[in-house]
Amino acid sequence: MPRTAIRALVALICSAVPLAAQGVVSGRVTLQEKPGTPTKDLETAVVWLTPVNGTAPKPAAIKAEIGMLSRTFTPHVQVVPVGSTVSFPNKDPFSHNIFSTTVGSAFDLGLYGKGQTKDRIFGAVGAVPVYCNIHAKMTAWVVSVPTPWYAQPSADGRWTIRGVPAGTYNMHVWHERAAQQVKPISVLANGMVAADIQLDARGYVFVQHRDKRGVDYNAPGRDRY
Ligand SMILES: [Cu+2]
Numbered sequence: 001m002p003r004t005a006i007r008a009l010v011a012l013i014c015s016a017v018p019l020a021a022q023g024v025v026s027g028r029v030t031l032q033e034k035p036g037t038p039t040k041d042l043e044t045a046v047v048w049l050t051p052v053n054g055t056a057p058k059p060a061a062i063k064a065e066i067g068m069l070s071r072t073f074t075p076h077v078q079v080v081p082v083g084s085t086v087s088f089p090n091k092d093p094f095s096h097n098i099f100s101t102t103v104g105s106a107f108d109l110g111l112y113g114k115g116q117t118k119d120r121i122f123g124a125v126g127a128v129p130v131y132c133n134i135h136a137k138m139t140a141w142v143v144s145v146p147t148p149w150y151a152q153p154s155a156d157g158r159w160t161i162r163g164v165p166a167g168t169y170n171m172h173v174w175h176e177r178a179a180q181q182v183k184p185i186s187v188l189a190n191g192m193v194a195a196d197i198q199l200d201a202r203g204y205v206f207v208q209h210r211d212k213r214g215v216d217y218n219a220p221g222r223d224r225y
Pocket of ligand 1: 071095096097132133134135138
């Protein structure tokens, strides 16, 4: 390769370095809590971006997993692009019955035991609480979003979404203990955007959900299956 061509190539690579920062959106989610209450579940927040004008490109579906172990769903919250499949492997030595009664996203995977897995496609946008009909304390969330630009924070609330074209977006932030917030942000072509936001969890009150037939888990004679 001629020296001038190499020089041109090096110049191109070097000029591409600052450009690599294009469309990187990062931020931090915090939760306002009741006085004296520490926040321990920032990593269960979900952040996604939708264009203010027009719609986001159709996101590619993924295969995600929420396992059941020690009567606990892991992860507790899973974000997926709409149309994705979530598998629910049972890693406990006893059976679970995974269901949701959410209107438009209701399903019932039935009772199944150790080593078995069942799948569910989440074809509607929204946050779907997922429960077990045997164990009242088991709760997970599948948050299905209409965009390829989404993230879940690390434990300190910090998150990053890459590959976002320049433009104006609505930043949606969800957490199970707070009202969802939407905040407009501008993504510039020449640098990063830091989009911090605080949600208000002070009004959160735990409410025990009902079983798949709408019956209290402690009701005498309840049909657990
Ligand atoms: Cu269970």
